[in-house]
Amino acid sequence: MTVEELLVEEKIPFKMSPADFVVSCLNPEHDDSNPSMRIDKITGVFNCFSCGYKGNIFKLFDKPSNYLDIKREKVKQTIDKKRSESVGLLMPRDIVPYVGNERNIKPETYKKFEAFLSANSPFTNRIVFPIKDITGKIVGFNGRILGKNITGQPKYIFHPPGVKLPLYPLTSLFTPNKGRVLLVEGIYDVINLHDKGLTNAVCCFGTHNITTEKLQLLKMKGVEQVDIFFDPDEAGKKASEIVIDMCQKVELKYYEVTIPPDLGDAGALGETSVLKLKENLYGYN
Numbered sequence: 001m002t003v004e005e006l007l008v009e010e011k012i013p014f015k016m017s018p019a020d021f022v023v024s025c026l027n028p029e030h031d032d033s034n035p036s037m038r039i040d041k042i043t044g045v046f047n048c049f050s051c052g053y054k055g056n057i058f059k060l061f062d063k064p065s066n067y068l069d070i071k072r073e074k075v076k077q078t079i080d081k082k083r084s085e086s087v088g089l090l091m092p093r094d095i096v097p098y099v100g101n102e103r104n105i106k107p108e109t110y111k112k113f114e115a116f117l118s119a120n121s122p123f124t125n126r127i128v129f130p131i132k133d134i135t136g137k138i139v140g141f142n143g144r145i146l147g148k149n150i151t152g153q154p155k156y157i158f159h160p161p162g163v164k165l166p167l168y169p170l171t172s173l174f175t176p177n178k179g180r181v182l183l184v185e186g187i188y189d190v191i192n193l194h195d196k197g198l199t200n201a202v203c204c205f206g207t208h209n210i211t212t213e214k215l216q217l218l219k220m221k222g223v224e225q226v227d228i229f230f231d232p233d234e235a236g237k238k239a240s241e242i243v244i245d246m247c248q249k250v251e252l253k254y255y256e257v258t259i260p261p262d263l264g265d266a267g268a269l270g271e272t273s274v275l276k277l278k279e280n281l282y283g284y285n
Contacts (some may be wrong), residue, residue: 003044006063014039026060027053042070043249075216088137091130092118098127102146103188103267109195112173117146122159129187131163134170134217139163140203142187156186158205165205167214175199177282179224181256183243185231189266196274200231201229201266207239212246225253227281231265232258257281 007021014021025032025048036050040103044057044065058065098115115127126143133139133206140163145155158165161216167183168190174181177200184190189255190203202218204210218226222261230236240256247254263273 001056001063001065003039003041003057006044006057007039009063022251025051025053026055026057027051036091040155040249045249050184072216072220075213075220088132088135088139089130089141089180091116091138092120092141094118094120097130102127103192104180104270105191105195109191112194113169113191122157125153126157129191131165131168132171135219136171139166160264166210167204167217170202170217173199174202174221176222179222180227180255181218181221181223181225181281182209182229182281184229184266185236185239186267189229192267192269193274196269196271198278200273207235207242210239210243210246212250215246215250215252219250219252223252227255227257229257229266233260 001009003021004014007023012023012026014023015035016022017038019041021041022035023037023039023046024035025037026046027048030048030051030053032048032050034050037046037048037053039046039057045055046057046060047054056062095116095118098110098117100110100111101107110127114130117126118124118128123141123143126144127148128141128143130138131140131142141159143157143159145153168187173194177198180200181192182198182201184193184201184203185207186205187203190201193201204214215226226243226247228240230239244254244256257277259269259273259277263269271279
């Protein structure tokens with residue numbers, strides 16, 4: 001059943017906007033003479049901007065929903081289209097595989113993530129990682145300053161400029177743990193966790209890059225719960241709230257991961273701390 005079919009069946013008057021249905025508030029305690037509730041056309045998630053009443057219309061009326069099937073099919077069509085239209089970017093010429101242990105990460109982990117060095121701009125003096133989408137195509141590159149930044153250059157760069165960044169990695173490097181994914185912010189967060197055994201970690205390249213469509217891709221990879229592991233600052237807390245709201249829209253379970261502040265962020269955790277985190281989250285080390 002679609003949202004529109006449910007509204008018609010329940011005889012609820014509505015108006016249509018590009019993304020929502022506009023209706024009088026469904027809260028029986030709210031006399032909403034000027035319709036102030038919006039219902040998402042696909043998910044059925046509703047919110048009254050007058051009284052704050054929130055929920056999901058399918059759950060409210062105990063009706064079945066096929067919106068997840070619709071979303072999955074749209075995502076699948078998008079992936080198939082990308083596969084047919086693009087071969088992705090090519091690796092730059094004259095590159096050398098990175099075989100060091102920058103930030104105490106093992107050389108074999110750098111090899112697994114195809115890290116490389118290049119003497120050519122814009123990658124000079126950087127460890128560079130090819131960023132692949134769910135189809136395995138290279139969509140861009142992320143380079144981090146090698147060693148201490150004494151030149152005043154940005155610590156991280158993305159190439160080409162304006163590249164649309166996927167969740168990373170969603171290739172064979174990523175394996176859900178008991179149907180759960182560990183969502184972190186930056187590339188060194190995810191590489192450090194993979195290096196120490198948490199191979200269900202993916203990064204979003206900044207919390208502003210999270211979308212419900214990207215969360216749908218996680219569901220296609222067998223994910224049922226998102227364990228949110230962002231920086232423990234105010235910006236990280238606000239970002240967690242945004243992700244939680246998105247998880248609710250696509251019916252993913254969620255859990256906010258917290259660790260003692262003195263341990264640092266996900267990219268700074270040592271072997272012992274990661275093993276303890278793994279045991280706390282998934283029941284073994």
